[in-house]
Amino acid sequence: MAMENEGKKKIWSEYQKEIANDHFFYVRSCIRQSFYPGSEQFFLDFMRNVLGKDVYENPSHTTCTGIGYHGDIVPLSTIMTIVARHFALMKESGYKNIAISCVTSFGIYTEILETWKHFPDELAKTREYLFKATGREFDIPENMAHTSDIIYKFRNEIAAKAKNLLIDKKTGEPLKVVEHIGCHYAKMFPKFGVGGAEFPHVLSGMAEAWGGEVIDYPERRHCCGFGFRQYLVQANRGYSISNTAKKFSSMMPYKPDLVLTNCPGCNMFMDKWQYTIKEMEGTAYGTNGDSIPVLTYEELAGLVMGYNPWDLGLQFHMVQSEPLLRRMGVDFSREDKFKTKDGRQMPVPENLINA
Amino acid sequence: MPDMTGSVVVVGGGTAGMEAAGQLAKAGLSVTLIEKEKYLGGHLREWHHLFPDRRPGDEVLSYLKNQIIHNNIRLLTGEGVEGFQKRGNDFIINTRSGDVVKADAVLLTTGFDLFRSERKEEYGYGIYDNVITSSDLEEMFHSGEIMMKNGEKPEKIGIVHCVGSRDEKVGNLYCSKLCCVTAVKQAIELKEALNKCKVFCFYMDMRMGGALYEELYREAQEKYGITFIRGKVSEVGVNFSKRLVIKAEDTLAGRPLKMELDLLVLMAGMEMSAEGLKLAEAGKLEIGENRFFAASDNHFGSNKSNLKGLFYAGTCTAPMNITETISHARSAVSDIINYMNSDRK
Numbered sequence: 099m100a101m102e103n104e105g106k107k108k109i110w111s112e113y114q115k116e117i118a119n120d121h122f123f124y125v126r127s128c129i130r131q132s133f134y135p136g137s138e139q140f141f142l143d144f145m146r147n148v149l150g151k152d153v154y155e156n157p158s159h160t161t162c163t164g165i166g167y168h169g170d171i172v173p174l175s176t177i178m179t180i181v182a183r184h185f186a187l188m189k190e191s192g193y194k195n196i197a198i199s200c201v202t203s204f205g206i207y208t209e210i211l212e213t214w215k216h217f218p219d220e221l222a223k224t225r226e227y228l229f230k231a232t233g234r235e236f237d238i239p240e241n242m243a244h245t246s247d248i249i250y251k252f253r254n255e256i257a258a259k260a261k262n263l264l265i266d267k268k269t270g271e272p273l274k275v276v277e278h279i280g281c282h283y284a285k286m287f288p289k290f291g292v293g294g295a296e297f298p299h300v301l302s303g304m305a306e307a308w309g310g311e312v313i314d315y316p317e318r319r320h321c322c323g324f325g326f327r328q329y330l331v332q333a334n335r336g337y338s339i340s341n342t343a344k345k346f347s348s349m350m351p352y353k354p355d356l357v358l359t360n361c362p363g364c365n366m367f368m369d370k371w372q373y374t375i376k377e378m379e380g381t382a383y384g385t386n387g388d389s390i391p392v393l394t395y396e397e398l399a400g401l402v403m404g405y406n407p408w409d410l411g412l413q414f415h416m417v418q419s420e421p422l423l424r425r426m427g428v429d430f431s432r433e434d435k436f437k438t439k440d441g442r443q444m445p446v447p448e449n450l451i452n453a
Numbered sequence: 454m455p456d457m458t459g460s461v462v463v464v465g466g467g468t469a470g471m472e473a474a475g476q477l478a479k480a481g482l483s484v485t486l487i488e489k490e491k492y493l494g495g496h497l498r499e500w501h502h503l504f505p506d507r508r509p510g511d512e513v514l515s516y517l518k519n520q521i522i523h524n525n526i527r528l529l530t531g532e533g534v535e536g537f538q539k540r541g542n543d544f545i546i547n548t549r550s551g552d553v554v555k556a557d558a559v560l561l562t563t564g565f566d567l568f569r570s571e572r573k574e575e576y577g578y579g580i581y582d583n584v585i586t587s588s589d590l591e592e593m594f595h596s597g598e599i600m601m602k603n604g605e606k607p608e609k610i611g612i613v614h615c616v617g618s619r620d621e622k623v624g625n626l627y628c629s630k631l632c633c634v635t636a637v638k639q640a641i642e643l644k645e646a647l648n649k650c651k652v653f654c655f656y657m658d659m660r661m662g663g664a665l666y667e668e669l670y671r672e673a674q675e676k677y678g679i680t681f682i683r684g685k686v687s688e689v690g691v692n693f694s695k696r697l698v699i700k701a702e703d704t705l706a707g708r709p710l711k712m713e714l715d716l717l718v719l720m721a722g723m724e725m726s727a728e729g730l731k732l733a734e735a736g737k738l739e740i741g742e743n744r745f746f747a748a749s750d751n752h753f754g755s756n757k758s759n760l761k762g763l764f765y766a767g768t769c770t771a772p773m774n775i776t777e778t779i780s781h782a783r784s785a786v787s788d789i790i791n792y793m794n795s796d797r798k
Binding site: 105314319 | 581690693
């Protein structure tokens with residue numbers, strides 16, 4: 099273990115990236131607000147109201163079309179112009195630091211910026227396309243960070259305000275955390291990720307700062323199962339779920355208490371395919387017949403800081419988080435789980451896993 | 454020849470430097486041999502047995518040590534070269550400790566650095582205990598103890614070829630040339646030392662272009678039952694019992710494979726030494742695309758540099774084996790003697 103940690107620290111020290119401290123132009127994910135509605139809300143609340151940072155959203159911001167690009171229906175020149183439009187909105191709003199909520203988008207932005215760097219003609223063409231189409235002009239961001247980078251940057255501030263550490267309240271042992279990084283966060287361009295691509299530190303750094311123990315398992319680097327065309331092409335969905343099954347079978351012997359992700363797609367597939375696998379073959383990968391809760395870094399940060407789990411939107415996951423909440427000693431009300439803010443009862447889903 | 458006069462500084466006391474210093478001294482030239490380490494011998498000191506005939510490395514080292522027992526040789530060990538200038542036909546060499554050595558000619562034999570295998574992060578060198586390099590394995594052969602970190606003998610061993618060679622990602626497009634035959638030699642030695650072990654070599658191409666290399670490769674397969682799998686290892690991890698798990702592609706079978714191993718040996722390639730690069734920068738010496746010193750002519754001047762009176766020998770110009778290094782050192786001596794006798798005058 100000693101050698102593993104020392105070796106990893108050495109690698110991490112070579113992959114440090116500059117993360118801006120304030121004044122962010124925030125770009126949301128297309129799908130996170132539907133599937134994990136509390137995540138982006140926590141980020142904004144934490145940044146603005148806890149840390150007092152300036153985070154700006156422009157209502158004219160759109161999808162980056164990354165899913166269409168990876169699904170081969172959006173051409174490169176189109177997506178470059180759309181990203182250029184986002185940069186134009188940032189320029190018009192007076193911001194220079196972009197904070198990206200989605201790993202697919204983050205991968206798209208990094209890929210496009212690297213393309214422009216190595217092929218300046220493409221940058222010139224994009225400027226022309228954008229100007230002709232919209233009359234807008236843009237600047238390259240001075241600083242670009244994924245929002246998991248930003249939470250990583252402020253992980254110790256979160257630890258300092260912690261109400262529920264990642265420690266089993268009964269045994270005092272650290273909780274076992276599987277960290278899963280979205281492939282497009284650093285695998286394409288390791289220099290843009292905290293800790294690089296092979297032993298990324300962005301999520302493990304959070305888990306450790308908040309008291310957990312990160313586990314290394316053979317399929318740690320394996321895809322979550324989304325992989326765009328693995329899922330988008332309906333005939334390939336068996337391949338998608340078999341990748342997820344492979345990953346969970348590999349982590350199962352370590353008895354993880356939770357999976358922590360930084361990518362909307364990974365979170366969705368690792369959460370929802372667990373339900374499907376359980377329905378198909380009865381397998382649950384956690385302990386005591388439970389499945390493993392899959393949380394976003396904002397949700398976990400919120401739990402650590404003592405936010406109400408239902409305000410964080412944990413009830414909208416397919417795999418419910420109650421076993422984790424009990425281990426961490428989080429106070430929660432079963433009655434309020436599916437109530438609206440003004441106290442009205444929402445329909446309660448049937449056959450919830452782990453509830 | 455014995456009545457020659459003149460002085461030569463040889464920078465680097467490995468195989469090429471020792472051989473050249475001995476030959477220059479025998480020719481009557483006054484030689485200063487500068488070596489940055491405390492001991493002479495360079496990388497040869499780390500090698501237990503040499504390919505293809507498994508001769509002990511110490512035998513060659515003893516030969517080289519005898520070569521430099523000569524009154525014309527002044528040894529400066531534990532001493533680095535800070536830089537040099539050429540004034541007229543003379544070279545002024547500044548050592549790190551502040552000495553100034555004058556010479557009529559300079560021979561750079563600064564050798565190679567072993568590729569730092571931790572740069573190939575996916576192989577987990579420096580992360581996982583039982584991932585070692587070919588050089589680490591030679592040390593184990595030296596000590597006679599081939600074992601895993603927990604003290605047990607490995608039963609299933611993988612060898613990865615081309616670590617840091619023929620790899621665009623790390624910026625080394627060239628073949629290090631010796632790793633294939635080293636892998637074959639070490640695989641055989643592992644089989645001999647650990648009778649029950651199974652050895653799997655993961656290669657891109659088997660480049661066995663040296664005398665008796667192909668024969669050794671055949672012997673490894675037929676006599677020792679070593680398995681050669683054509684495909685690169687893509688990642689290394691550990692499982693629940695801390696045993697190594699590797700993923701690779703068997704390109705001949707056309708399918709991915711996953712394998713548990715006790716020990717993984719990385720065939721680290723050769724790179725231009727950091728010391729050589731510093732001298733290249735300080736002396737405005739040309740380097741090639743592979744970052745080794747560029748010879749003035751690939752066919753007729755493989756020992757000559759772009760600076761008259763400064764010569765190269767050995768692995769500071771390209772990966773080469775001991776036999777080639779000794780031959781290259783001798784050809785450098787021949788060029789230096791010609792230079793002293795005619796060009797310099």
